[in-house]
Amino acid sequence: MAVLAAQPLSVLVAPDSFKGSASAEEVCAAVAAGVRGVCPDARVTTVPMADGGEGSLDALMAAWHVRPTEVTTVDALGRPCTARLGLAPGGRTAVVELAEASGLPRVSDRPPAPLDAHTVGAGELARAALDAGAEEVLVLVGGSASTDGGTGILHALGVRFRDAAGEAVRPGGRHLARIATVDVTGLHPRARAVRWRIAVDVDNPLTGPRGAAAVFGPQKGADRDDVAALERGLQSYARVLATAAGCEPTSLTTLPGGGAAGGVPVGLHALLGAELAPGSRLVADAVGLAEAMTGADLVITGEGACDDQSLHGKVVDLVATTARGLPRPPAVVVLAGAVRVxxxxxxxxxxxxxxxxxxxxxxxxxxxxxxxELLAERAGAVTGLYLAGRAAAQRTVEPAAVPPGD
Incomplete structure (x- = not known):
């Protein structure tokens, strides 16, 4: 009987955060500790993941082993604040998390201002990224406080919106319907030279019953009249943008994901050619998930709750899809606070x-x-079960039949 030599166990840990309980980096550390507690010689690689929403900047910085850069900017109400900008090693890729400067948590100390909140602060982060020499800007749009169609970001990058009389129009949902023309002569000189990618985790269009105003406006404090005003503003804004970009208005109003973050993707798409993609996919590409997974025997991923959404565009789905696409797919196990699938x-x-x-x-x-503690315990149990199954499968190999000797 021939005995197969056991190979060192290779494990990739690639979870989302357990929101409110542990960051993706903390989940990685706990799971890795659990794996090594059962198999000390295991090769464990950790890749914190995220779906493009809040917390994605932290996940990327942890995966790249760098610290974010602090930038002086303003919040969604125009108050001075300091927000973080992520720069990958070498500075080629910059990460702007909208919520860092222009998110709801920044303005939670004040009554909601759905018509006046804007994204100028996030635009200042993007401008800092261009000034730093980034060749690609990844914009993470979850958690926004505004419905300004991205006018704030574009304003910070040098675009000027004007009314029919030629007067400047301030950023903010209240003013969208006044915009008559778009002046790009002051646009940052590098704004159209870089690649813009926007991480979205919804497919809602800009306008209509599933649009930015109708679906997400109330979450930002908009009442029925506010929603109606924002809807009219976004429709008008889309027509003006289409004229400036040389496209049909419907290509903007129906753009899948264009309604994310109060319409931010539409403005950047029309004027800067920004690409929209699922947030988990963009994060995976940025951290090199497929490369990290190649050669792994076991992949442990997870999130706070594993439900139907987990299997449709979230981190768990992305990890499983990536594994299936490898020449030697590893086993994928999900750890979660609750499992509902x-x-x-x-x-x-x-x-x-x-x-x-x-x-x-x-x-x-x-x-x-x-x-x-619970993640480490469960990860140890998963590792033990995997090793037991591998040992059973590899314990012996029947030798080929040998003809009897003379």
Missing amino acids: GQDELAGHGVAAALSIAPGPATLAELTGRTA
Whole structure:
């Protein structure tokens, strides 16, 4: 009987954050500790992931092992603040997380201002990225406080919006309907020379019943009259943008994902050629997920709750899809605070198993306080089961039949 030599176990840890409990980097550390507790000689690679929303900047900075740069800018109400800009090693790629400067958390101390909030602060971050020499700007648009169609970002980059009398129009949803022309003569000289990519996690268009105003306006404090005003403004703004860009207005109003973050993608797409893509995919490309996964035996991913959305464009889906595309697909296991999807559906998406880290009935507060400990325990159990299965499969190999000797 021939015995196969056991190869060192190669594990990739690539989770999203457990929102409110642990960052993606903290989840990576806990899972890696659990793996090594059972298999000390395992080769463990950690790649913190995110879906393009809040927290994605932290995930990218952790994956790149760099610290963000602080930039003096303004919040969504125009108040001075300091926000972070991410620069990949070498400075080629810059990461602007909209929520850093122009997000709802920044203005939570004031009553909602759905008609006046703007994205100028995020635009100042983008301008700093261009000034730093970035060749690609990745914009993460989750958590915005405004519905300004990206006029604030474009204003910070040098675009000027004017009314029918030629007077400048300030950024903000309240003023969208006044815009008659777009003046790009003051645009930052590098703005059209770089690649712009926008991470979106929704496919809502700019206008209509599923548009930025109707769906997301109320989340930002807009009442029925505000939503109607914002809708009219976005429709008018799209017509003006289309004229400036030389395209049909419907190509902007129906652009999948164009309604994300109050319409930010539409302005950047029309004037700067920005590409829209699922946030998890852009983050995966930026951190080199496929390369990190190549050669792995086991991949452990996860998020706070594994449900139907997890299998449709979120981090879990992206990790499983990437694994299926490799010449030697690794086993993919999901760890989550709660699992709300069946094994058959998981298997259909290439997930071997999804396990809750809860040891039994527990409140959210109880689980939150023990997230790292529970992740490590469950990761250790997964590793032990995987090794046991591999040992059973590789224990012996029957030798080929040998003719009897003389």
